[in-house]
Amino acid sequence: MTRIPIFDLDGTLLDSDAALTAAFAELGVAPEQVTFGHVLAEECARLGIAVEDYVSQYDVTAAEPFPGIEEMLSRLERWGLCSNKHPDSGRAELARLGWSPEVALFADAFNGPKRLGPALDAMGVAPEQAVFIGDSDHDRLCARSAGVEFVVAGWNPRARAEPGDFVATEPLVICQVLDRPRSGKWSL
Numbered sequence: 449m450t451r452i453p454i455f456d457l458d459g460t461l462l463d464s465d466a467a468l469t470a471a472f473a474e475l476g477v478a479p480e481q482v483t484f485g486h487v488l489a490e491e492c493a494r495l496g497i498a499v500e501d502y503v504s505q506y507d508v509t510a511a512e513p514f515p516g517i518e519e520m521l522s523r524l525e526r527w528g529l530c531s532n533k534h535p536d537s538g539r540a541e542l543a544r545l546g547w548s549p550e551v552a553l554f555a556d557a558f559n560g561p562k563r564l565g566p567a568l569d570a571m572g573v574a575p576e577q578a579v580f581i582g583d584s585d586h587d588r589l590c591a592r593s594a595g596v597e598f599v600v601a602g603w604n605p606r607a608r609a610e611p612g613d614f615v616a617t618e619p620l621v622i623c624q625v626l627d628r629p630r631s632g633k634w635s636l
């Protein structure tokens with residue numbers, strides 16, 4: 449049975465580090481101070497800037513998909529998105545790219561860091577039927593705490609695998625992952 453993928457957005461589908469960093473730079477934050485994969489409000493608070501100022505500086509036309517992402521998405525019957533991104537930025541990018549995930553949850557859907565439970569519920573998908581693809585330690589934690597298999601977006605050179613992670617070296621590998629049984633590499 450084909451399983452259902454849920455993706456992180458920044459650093460997983462979108463090669464967005466430069467766009468994210470540029471918005472902070474416009475507000476006087478040095479690029480080396482910026483870290484990725486966090487709730488935007490927390491990263492803004494850490495860096496001493498207002499979320500609204502950040503969102504107004506973020507260029508929703510700047511980030512492009514990683515190579516191979518468009519082809520992979522075109523082969524999927526169902527997919528979901530679960531991101532810590534600000535909803536205004538994220539929805540504008542989905543519209544620009546013409547991407548229509550079945551469910552797209554952004555930071556406003558969670559009271560704190562993103563969780564997969566609401567996305568699974570909205571899609572009517574059990575944890576064992578889903579795969580979460582992400583690039584950060586927080587993504588791995590999200591997957592594990594929801595009982596969902598985690599796959600590392602290995603096409604992003606910044607993504608770091610942990611022992612036991614399945615690493616997809618290119619986006620089309622995801623299609624193969626969906627058609628195989630869940631790996632038994634870890635359990636709750």
Ligand SMILES: [Mg+2]
Pocket residue numbers: 456457458459460485582583584
């Ligand atoms: Mg990410």
